[in-house]
Amino acid sequence: MVNRIYNFSAGPSTLPLTVMETIKEDFLDYNGIGASIVEISHRHQIFLDILENTKKLFRELTNLPKNYKILFMHGGAQMQFSAVPLNLISRKENKGSYFITGRWGILAEKEARLYGDTEIILDGKTYEYRKIPTFNNRKLDKGTSYAHLTTNNTLYGTRWNSFPNTWEVPLVADATSDILSRIMDYSKFGIVYAGLQKNLGVAGVSIVIIREDLIGNALPQTPKLLNYDVVEKQNSLPNTINVFAIYVMNLVIEWIKKQGGVLEMEKLAKKKSDLLYDVLDDSSFYKILAFPEHRSLMNVTFNLKNETLLKKFISNSEKEGFFGLKGHYLLGGVRASIYNAMPIEGVKELSSYMKEFEKING
Amino acid sequence: MVNRIYNFSAGPSTLPLTVMETIKEDFLDYNGIGASIVEISHRHQIFLDILENTKKLFRELTNLPKNYKILFMHGGAQMQFSAVPLNLISRKENKGSYFITGRWGILAEKEARLYGDTEIILDGKTYEYRKIPTFNNRKLDKGTSYAHLTTNNTLYGTRWNSFPNTWEVPLVADATSDILSRIMDYSKFGIVYAGLQKNLGVAGVSIVIIREDLIGNALPQTPKLLNYDVVEKQNSLPNTINVFAIYVMNLVIEWIKKQGGVLEMEKLAKKKSDLLYDVLDDSSFYKILAFPEHRSLMNVTFNLKNETLLKKFISNSEKEGFFGLKGHYLLGGVRASIYNAMPIEGVKELSSYMKEFEKING
16 A cells, blocks of 8 residues: 555645556556657657647637637746746737736736836735735726736635636636636636646646637747747647656546546535635634635635644644645745645545644644 | 567657656655655755755766856756847857757757847858868857857767867857766856756756856846746746656666766767667668767667668567657658667667668668
């Protein structure tokens, strides 16, 4: 029997056990070819089939409209903080608009300033990012090239429950931490992108889902591998792709399909997060960070009364077989990341541990 | 017994069997933590130790001078085709100089034109890249910001046997296909970079070895993750690093150390390539592409008299248990890539196959 703990890491994060077992099983000899999938050319038909299958299955799971393309690019979501303005900002009046609901939005807006003007159209700062402020879309400048938001904020444990209407301004979403965990109508977005290392597999690559008419507006100084037009025309293979990450994503989304698809993932996410929020709501011992109406279903963040109790909570949790509960270094506290691959049993055990810890230390 | 063939793929390419077995063995449970190395935070001490150890061991194996930094960046060598000019071209008169000895040099020079002037200071085109022309370094403009070369040309099977003296102009080398297979004096270079997927592991990341005084010259429009200064200051962790690739590289270079280090790798490369070049030199049936004085020790390229024989050679080789011998799609012919991890037994078997094939079809 292999030793596996409940791993609540925020990303890279736990993957479905059956997926991990398949990777292990096939690692020295993929499909009987006598070599590993990580040892063969990204232009070999064996890998091209995996790449095609991954895109096909993602389309199926998301009911993706035909006029959207799927690209894979190096570097995770932060590389897209550069790629989005490089590829879109010159569409209209060289301006990008940003919804700031946490750290990733702040970094995305900062990066865009290198390439044009930016405008902050919503800022959760006054609420310490514990809620998403109300947005009045009549304030949106029609001359802006795009409006960018972060669907779920891993640090603060908040999320957009429904997305703003930005009219004809293309809405660009960083969905790294909740992609394929909720039903999304992709036709409402210009671009949805995500690093793969939370709900889609391992680190190093981002998926970019883009409405095809938005391709072809790159600034002249766009590095070749960040140019959506180049990446799209070359089937995400302008250079050597991260073969391992695509292979793992393919297995992860096959697993999601077997679980019943995105709707089932959404129901499960609701169930799992409720287990933890119920404990927190019933308690005056723990303090939830997020406002009730914007609580994340992926990252449940809370704090304890003081540093001593917090340290004890974390250190005891590790003895109990939990891993990765320490909050982000900028924020402290506790963060339980419960992406698709976290089994409900793990969340149940954590909720029991929390109740028990409160009973003893409360 | 696991089925493993001799895999001559040009990259991604074969990895040492013991390394592959370790990855497989530890895949579900790294070091008894109860989670995989791909499932934990890149900021966790467990991963930071791997990162530090990888850098330390690389320094040891290359005898790297203290004033050089080691960075890991997303995207493989082609991302550096952009990063090098973005970070260096403004040092002097906004100009980069290029030695063109094959396809990768061509692409690197083309990319640099986005950011300044470029000058081609050597071009193997008239020799169809079958040799490296002689370079007269008195022709080098002292006002150029850097001079860029490709140490080994995977497509054409050629390499620089010794490197040009560019005086005070920093020499920048793309060493993707022969890094750690030959003794190199890093103090002669400003930057040496390499994608990891040939001699250092799996695809998706490049290593950048840079003389520290060259850091800090990035153009203002440099994307954050391509900025050497940002990457260096943040210990290669400005965002989520490709954890798996670093972990694999660590195992690969530990394996190199166990084999006796870079000098042993160089001796082995000479031995292995000699086995194939001897067959080719003794034959009028096969035609070597590279001129004798610039033959690559990593990629042995040759052709047959006609397409029918070539097809038969490839298809029979696959039946015999060889994989990946088909040449690059732009060049055709045969390419046997024999990086560090290719065992000498595989090369011996290939040379026997070549002799046998000639006997029957010659």
